[in-house]
Amino acid sequence: MKFIYLNCKKCGGDTSIKVDNNIKIIYCPYCKEKCLIDDETRTINKNIHYRKEDVARMIESENKLKIKQMELANKDKEHKNEIKKTIGAVFLFLFILLLFLILGLTGIID
Ligand SMILES: [Zn+2]
Numbered sequence: 075m076k077f078i079y080l081n082c083k084k085c086g087g088d089t090s091i092k093v094d095n096n097i098k099i100i101y102c103p104y105c106k107e108k109c110l111i112d113d114e115t116r117t118i119n120k121n122i123h124y125r126k127e128d129v130a131r132m133i134e135s136e137n138k139l140k141i142k143q144m145e146l147a148n149k150d151k152e153h154k155n156e157i158k159k160t161i162g163a164v165f166l167f168l169f170i171l172l173l174f175l176i177l178g179l180t181g182i183i184d
Contacts, residue, residue: 083107085105
């Protein structure tokens with residue numbers, strides 16, 4: 075963990091934030107602007123030029139996170155669909171049961 079000084083380029087808001095050492099991107103607590111962490115000065119500056127491979131790695135890890143979130147969302151959707159299907163099947167079963175009950179009571183089925 076380390077303390078870094080945030081000076082947001084977008085809204086000018088400044089604050090100190092405790093972050094993990096391996097974190098490279100944080101979001102401004104005031105305006106949610108994405109800011110990069112400079113390891114040298116321990117300040118945050120959106121306009122810092124990172125080495126190309128570092129940027130690539132950051133984008134890659136961000137994409138991985140996005141994919142993970144999408145996967146989770148899909149799983150949630152599938153789960154909801156399963157519940158819907160189950161409820162549908164139960165209602166169908168109850169409907170058929172009711173139908174036979176009515177038919178039995180009215181004497182159509184002996
Ligand atoms: Zn800001």
